[in-house]
Amino acid sequence: MTSHTDETGFDRPITFTLSHEDARGRVVRLGPVLDTILSAHAYPPVAEKVLAEALVLTALLGSTLKEPGDQLTMQAQTDNGAISLLVCDYIGGKLRGYLSFDAERLVEAGADPTLFGLFGKGFLALTFESAGNRYQGIVPLEGASLSEAAEQYFRQSEQLPTVIRVATRHDAGAKCIAGGVLVQSLAVGEEGGERLEVRGERVHADAVWGHVATIAETIRDEELTDPGLSLEALVWRLYHDEQEVRVAKGDMLSRGCRCSVDYLASVIARFPQGERAEMAGDDGKISVDCAFCSRIFSIDPDAIPAAH
Ligand SMILES: [Zn+2]
Numbered sequence: 001m002t003s004h005t006d007e008t009g010f011d012r013p014i015t016f017t018l019s020h021e022d023a024r025g026r027v028v029r030l031g032p033v034l035d036t037i038l039s040a041h042a043y044p045p046v047a048e049k050v051l052a053e054a055l056v057l058t059a060l061l062g063s064t065l066k067e068p069g070d071q072l073t074m075q076a077q078t079d080n081g082a083i084s085l086l087v088c089d090y091i092g093g094k095l096r097g098y099l100s101f102d103a104e105r106l107v108e109a110g111a112d113p114t115l116f117g118l119f120g121k122g123f124l125a126l127t128f129e130s131a132g133n134r135y136q137g138i139v140p141l142e143g144a145s146l147s148e149a150a151e152q153y154f155r156q157s158e159q160l161p162t163v164i165r166v167a168t169r170h171d172a173g174a175k176c177i178a179g180g181v182l183v184q185s186l187a188v189g190e191e192g193g194e195r196l197e198v199r200g201e202r203v204h205a206d207a208v209w210g211h212v213a214t215i216a217e218t219i220r221d222e223e224l225t226d227p228g229l230s231l232e233a234l235v236w237r238l239y240h241d242e243q244e245v246r247v248a249k250g251d252m253l254s255r256g257c258r259c260s261v262d263y264l265a266s267v268i269a270r271f272p273q274g275e276r277a278e279m280a281g282d283d284g285k286i287s288v289d290c291a292f293c294s295r296i297f298s299i300d301p302d303a304i305p306a307a308h
Pocket of ligand 1: 257258259290291292293294
Protein backbone atom coordinates (compact mmCIF):
# COMPACT_ATOMS: atom_id res chain seq x y z
CA MET A 1 0.00 0.00 0.00
CA THR A 2 1.48 3.29 -1.04
CA SER A 3 1.02 6.44 0.94
CA HIS A 4 -1.59 9.03 0.07
CA THR A 5 1.17 11.32 -1.16
CA ASP A 6 2.45 8.70 -3.60
CA GLU A 7 -0.98 8.09 -5.07
CA THR A 8 -1.67 11.73 -5.75
CA GLY A 9 1.88 12.47 -6.82
CA PHE A 10 1.98 15.56 -4.66
CA ASP A 11 5.33 17.18 -4.00
CA ARG A 12 7.45 14.61 -5.78
CA PRO A 13 8.65 15.39 -9.30
CA ILE A 14 9.12 12.64 -11.82
CA THR A 15 11.49 12.73 -14.73
CA PHE A 16 10.97 11.06 -18.07
CA THR A 17 13.18 10.41 -21.05
CA LEU A 18 12.03 9.81 -24.59
CA SER A 19 15.27 8.15 -25.59
CA HIS A 20 14.50 7.69 -29.28
CA GLU A 21 13.47 11.30 -29.65
CA ASP A 22 16.37 12.80 -27.70
CA ALA A 23 14.02 14.58 -25.36
CA ARG A 24 13.52 14.66 -21.65
CA GLY A 25 10.95 16.07 -19.32
CA ARG A 26 9.79 16.55 -15.79
CA VAL A 27 6.40 16.78 -14.18
CA VAL A 28 5.54 17.99 -10.71
CA ARG A 29 2.35 18.62 -8.79
CA LEU A 30 2.59 20.70 -5.62
CA GLY A 31 0.08 20.15 -2.84
CA PRO A 32 0.92 20.23 0.88
CA VAL A 33 4.27 21.97 0.26
CA LEU A 34 2.51 24.72 -1.69
CA ASP A 35 -0.13 25.06 0.99
CA THR A 36 2.51 25.42 3.70
CA ILE A 37 4.29 28.16 1.77
CA LEU A 38 1.13 30.09 0.86
CA SER A 39 -0.38 29.85 4.32
CA ALA A 40 2.59 31.72 5.81
CA HIS A 41 1.67 34.80 3.80
CA ALA A 42 -2.08 35.38 3.36
CA TYR A 43 -1.63 36.95 -0.08
CA PRO A 44 -4.60 37.93 -2.30
CA PRO A 45 -5.67 35.08 -4.63
CA VAL A 46 -4.09 36.67 -7.71
CA ALA A 47 -0.73 36.91 -5.94
CA GLU A 48 -1.05 33.34 -4.62
CA LYS A 49 -1.60 32.09 -8.15
CA VAL A 50 1.57 33.78 -9.41
CA LEU A 51 3.63 32.53 -6.50
CA ALA A 52 2.23 29.01 -7.01
CA GLU A 53 3.23 29.12 -10.67
CA ALA A 54 6.70 30.37 -9.76
CA LEU A 55 7.11 27.60 -7.18
CA VAL A 56 6.17 24.94 -9.74
CA LEU A 57 8.74 26.38 -12.14
CA THR A 58 11.33 26.44 -9.37
CA ALA A 59 10.56 22.80 -8.51
CA LEU A 60 10.80 21.77 -12.18
CA LEU A 61 14.14 23.53 -12.66
CA GLY A 62 15.49 22.71 -9.21
CA SER A 63 14.95 19.01 -9.69
CA THR A 64 17.64 19.07 -12.40
CA LEU A 65 20.31 20.02 -9.88
CA LYS A 66 22.76 17.22 -9.18
CA GLU A 67 24.33 17.81 -5.77
CA PRO A 68 22.39 18.23 -2.51
CA GLY A 69 24.01 21.65 -1.92
CA ASP A 70 23.21 23.01 -5.40
CA GLN A 71 20.85 25.95 -5.41
CA LEU A 72 18.46 27.53 -7.86
CA THR A 73 17.00 30.99 -7.32
CA MET A 74 14.25 32.41 -9.47
CA GLN A 75 13.67 36.12 -9.17
CA ALA A 76 11.20 38.33 -11.01
CA GLN A 77 11.83 42.00 -10.48
CA THR A 78 10.31 45.22 -11.77
CA ASP A 79 10.33 48.91 -10.97
CA ASN A 80 6.78 49.64 -11.91
CA GLY A 81 4.67 46.52 -11.42
CA ALA A 82 1.79 45.70 -9.09
CA ILE A 83 4.15 42.94 -7.99
CA SER A 84 7.59 44.47 -7.55
CA LEU A 85 9.52 41.40 -6.46
CA LEU A 86 9.04 37.65 -6.49
CA VAL A 87 11.69 35.30 -5.16
CA CYS A 88 11.67 31.51 -5.00
CA ASP A 89 14.51 29.16 -4.36
CA TYR A 90 15.34 25.49 -4.25
CA ILE A 91 18.12 23.75 -2.39
CA GLY A 92 18.32 20.04 -1.64
CA GLY A 93 14.60 19.47 -2.27
CA LYS A 94 13.61 22.43 -0.10
CA LEU A 95 11.40 25.06 -1.67
CA ARG A 96 10.47 28.51 -0.44
CA GLY A 97 9.17 31.73 -1.91
CA TYR A 98 7.60 35.12 -1.32
CA LEU A 99 6.60 38.23 -3.19
CA SER A 100 6.15 41.95 -2.57
CA PHE A 101 3.16 43.72 -4.02
CA ASP A 102 1.20 46.96 -4.01
CA ALA A 103 -2.26 46.00 -2.73
CA GLU A 104 -4.11 48.79 -4.53
CA ARG A 105 -2.44 48.21 -7.86
CA LEU A 106 -3.00 44.47 -7.58
CA VAL A 107 -6.74 45.10 -7.20
CA GLU A 108 -6.63 47.40 -10.25
CA ALA A 109 -4.98 44.62 -12.24
CA GLY A 110 -8.20 42.57 -11.98
CA ALA A 111 -8.99 38.93 -11.29
CA ASP A 112 -7.14 37.48 -14.26
CA PRO A 113 -4.29 39.85 -15.06
CA THR A 114 -1.75 39.42 -17.82
CA LEU A 115 1.91 39.00 -16.96
CA PHE A 116 2.41 42.63 -17.97
CA GLY A 117 -0.56 43.65 -15.79
CA LEU A 118 1.14 42.02 -12.81
CA PHE A 119 4.74 42.98 -13.32
CA GLY A 120 4.84 45.77 -15.88
CA LYS A 121 8.23 45.86 -17.54
CA GLY A 122 10.64 43.65 -15.71
CA PHE A 123 13.14 40.83 -15.73
CA LEU A 124 13.25 37.19 -14.78
CA ALA A 125 16.60 36.05 -13.40
CA LEU A 126 17.53 32.43 -12.90
CA THR A 127 20.61 31.81 -10.82
CA PHE A 128 22.22 28.40 -10.50
CA GLU A 129 24.84 27.86 -7.82
CA SER A 130 26.90 24.71 -7.55
CA ALA A 131 30.10 24.05 -5.60
CA GLY A 132 30.96 27.75 -5.42
CA ASN A 133 30.21 28.38 -9.11
CA ARG A 134 27.44 30.76 -9.97
CA TYR A 135 25.64 31.13 -13.26
CA GLN A 136 22.89 33.63 -13.92
CA GLY A 137 20.63 34.03 -16.94
CA ILE A 138 18.32 37.00 -17.31
CA VAL A 139 15.40 37.40 -19.72
CA PRO A 140 12.70 40.06 -20.03
CA LEU A 141 9.40 39.28 -18.30
CA GLU A 142 7.57 38.86 -21.57
CA GLY A 143 4.89 36.52 -22.84
CA ALA A 144 1.58 35.41 -21.42
CA SER A 145 2.95 33.92 -18.21
CA LEU A 146 6.00 33.32 -16.07
CA SER A 147 6.26 29.93 -17.79
CA GLU A 148 6.60 31.58 -21.18
CA ALA A 149 9.30 33.87 -19.82
CA ALA A 150 11.08 30.77 -18.49
CA GLU A 151 10.82 29.07 -21.90
CA GLN A 152 12.48 32.15 -23.33
CA TYR A 153 15.28 31.74 -20.82
CA PHE A 154 15.99 28.23 -22.09
CA ARG A 155 15.89 29.33 -25.71
CA GLN A 156 18.16 32.32 -25.19
CA SER A 157 20.53 31.34 -22.43
CA GLU A 158 20.81 27.60 -22.95
CA GLN A 159 19.80 27.17 -26.58
CA LEU A 160 17.47 24.42 -25.44
CA PRO A 161 14.09 24.25 -27.16
CA THR A 162 11.69 23.89 -24.24
CA VAL A 163 7.97 23.61 -23.62
CA ILE A 164 6.69 24.50 -20.16
CA ARG A 165 3.08 24.32 -19.02
CA VAL A 166 1.96 25.26 -15.51
CA ALA A 167 -1.55 25.27 -14.10
CA THR A 168 -2.94 26.24 -10.74
CA ARG A 169 -6.25 25.26 -9.21
CA HIS A 170 -7.79 26.82 -6.18
CA ASP A 171 -11.33 25.59 -5.62
CA ALA A 172 -13.38 27.48 -3.09
CA GLY A 173 -12.81 26.02 0.36
CA ALA A 174 -10.06 23.72 -0.91
CA LYS A 175 -6.29 23.98 -0.80
CA CYS A 176 -4.34 25.26 -3.76
CA ILE A 177 -2.87 22.70 -6.14
CA ALA A 178 -0.39 23.58 -8.86
CA GLY A 179 1.19 21.36 -11.44
CA GLY A 180 3.62 21.72 -14.30
CA VAL A 181 5.44 19.92 -17.05
CA LEU A 182 8.70 20.82 -18.74
CA VAL A 183 9.91 19.07 -21.89
CA GLN A 184 13.22 19.78 -23.57
CA SER A 185 14.96 18.75 -26.74
CA LEU A 186 18.45 17.40 -26.29
CA ALA A 187 19.16 17.32 -30.01
CA VAL A 188 18.00 20.64 -31.44
CA GLY A 189 20.44 23.48 -31.03
CA GLU A 190 20.94 26.92 -32.52
CA GLU A 191 22.16 25.35 -35.75
CA GLY A 192 18.76 23.85 -36.39
CA GLY A 193 19.33 20.33 -35.21
CA GLU A 194 21.30 17.32 -36.28
CA ARG A 195 20.00 14.29 -38.01
CA LEU A 196 19.23 11.28 -35.92
CA GLU A 197 18.03 7.76 -36.32
CA VAL A 198 14.41 7.06 -35.42
CA ARG A 199 12.77 3.74 -36.15
CA GLY A 200 15.25 3.00 -38.87
CA GLU A 201 14.63 6.23 -40.74
CA ARG A 202 16.82 9.27 -40.99
CA VAL A 203 14.78 12.19 -39.80
CA HIS A 204 15.53 15.72 -38.91
CA ALA A 205 15.83 16.52 -35.21
CA ASP A 206 13.65 19.60 -35.67
CA ALA A 207 10.76 17.51 -36.93
CA VAL A 208 11.12 15.02 -34.09
CA TRP A 209 11.22 17.80 -31.53
CA GLY A 210 8.22 19.44 -33.17
CA HIS A 211 6.25 16.26 -32.59
CA VAL A 212 7.34 15.95 -28.95
CA ALA A 213 6.61 19.63 -28.31
CA THR A 214 3.18 19.49 -29.97
CA ILE A 215 2.19 16.62 -27.70
CA ALA A 216 3.44 18.48 -24.61
CA GLU A 217 1.32 21.47 -25.64
CA THR A 218 -1.84 19.35 -25.66
CA ILE A 219 -1.67 18.92 -21.90
CA ARG A 220 -4.69 20.42 -20.18
CA ASP A 221 -4.68 22.43 -16.96
CA GLU A 222 -7.11 19.93 -15.40
CA GLU A 223 -4.65 17.10 -16.01
CA LEU A 224 -1.80 18.93 -14.32
CA THR A 225 -3.88 19.67 -11.24
CA ASP A 226 -6.03 16.52 -10.98
CA PRO A 227 -4.97 14.60 -7.86
CA GLY A 228 -6.76 11.55 -9.26
CA LEU A 229 -4.33 11.34 -12.17
CA SER A 230 -0.87 10.13 -11.18
CA LEU A 231 2.10 11.83 -12.78
CA GLU A 232 3.16 8.53 -14.35
CA ALA A 233 -0.29 8.13 -15.90
CA LEU A 234 -0.07 11.69 -17.16
CA VAL A 235 3.25 11.05 -18.91
CA TRP A 236 1.86 7.81 -20.32
CA ARG A 237 -1.24 9.60 -21.57
CA LEU A 238 0.96 12.06 -23.44
CA TYR A 239 3.65 9.81 -24.82
CA HIS A 240 2.20 6.30 -25.02
CA ASP A 241 2.92 6.16 -28.75
CA GLU A 242 6.65 6.67 -28.27
CA GLN A 243 8.97 3.75 -28.65
CA GLU A 244 10.56 4.07 -25.25
CA VAL A 245 9.59 6.22 -22.28
CA ARG A 246 11.67 5.87 -19.15
CA VAL A 247 10.22 7.33 -15.99
CA ALA A 248 12.00 7.91 -12.67
CA LYS A 249 10.82 9.37 -9.41
CA GLY A 250 12.68 12.42 -8.14
CA ASP A 251 13.28 13.37 -4.55
CA MET A 252 10.44 14.35 -2.29
CA LEU A 253 10.10 18.12 -1.96
CA SER A 254 9.56 19.95 1.28
CA ARG A 255 9.05 23.49 2.38
CA GLY A 256 12.25 24.75 3.89
CA CYS A 257 13.89 27.95 5.00
CA ARG A 258 17.30 28.72 6.39
CA CYS A 259 16.15 31.25 8.92
CA SER A 260 16.75 30.44 12.57
CA VAL A 261 17.86 32.46 15.55
CA ASP A 262 21.34 30.93 15.29
CA TYR A 263 21.64 31.59 11.56
CA LEU A 264 20.41 35.18 11.84
CA ALA A 265 22.71 35.79 14.82
CA SER A 266 25.63 34.58 12.72
CA VAL A 267 24.66 37.05 9.96
CA ILE A 268 24.41 39.93 12.44
CA ALA A 269 27.75 38.89 13.89
CA ARG A 270 29.39 40.00 10.62
CA PHE A 271 28.44 43.62 11.33
CA PRO A 272 30.76 45.79 13.47
CA GLN A 273 29.83 46.19 17.14
CA GLY A 274 28.76 49.82 16.65
CA GLU A 275 26.32 48.99 13.86
CA ARG A 276 24.87 46.13 15.85
CA ALA A 277 24.14 48.47 18.73
CA GLU A 278 22.24 50.74 16.32
CA MET A 279 20.16 47.83 15.09
CA ALA A 280 18.74 47.13 18.53
CA GLY A 281 15.26 48.39 19.32
CA ASP A 282 13.91 49.93 22.51
CA ASP A 283 13.79 46.51 24.15
CA GLY A 284 17.50 46.04 23.45
CA LYS A 285 16.80 43.24 20.96
CA ILE A 286 17.51 43.20 17.24
CA SER A 287 14.43 42.42 15.14
CA VAL A 288 15.05 40.53 11.95
CA ASP A 289 12.28 39.42 9.67
CA CYS A 290 12.35 36.53 7.24
CA ALA A 291 10.40 37.51 4.13
CA PHE A 292 10.06 33.87 3.09
CA CYS A 293 8.35 32.90 6.34
CA SER A 294 6.68 36.19 7.32
CA ARG A 295 8.27 35.72 10.73
CA ILE A 296 10.05 38.20 12.94
CA PHE A 297 12.96 37.01 15.03
CA SER A 298 14.06 38.84 18.12
CA ILE A 299 17.80 38.46 18.57
CA ASP A 300 19.56 39.26 21.79
CA PRO A 301 22.77 41.16 20.86
CA ASP A 302 24.53 39.70 23.90
CA ALA A 303 23.93 36.21 22.57
CA ILE A 304 25.63 36.95 19.24
CA PRO A 305 28.92 35.18 18.76
CA ALA A 306 31.99 37.42 18.63
CA ALA A 307 33.00 38.56 15.14
CA HIS A 308 36.21 37.11 13.79
ZN1 LIG B 1 12.49 31.88 6.88
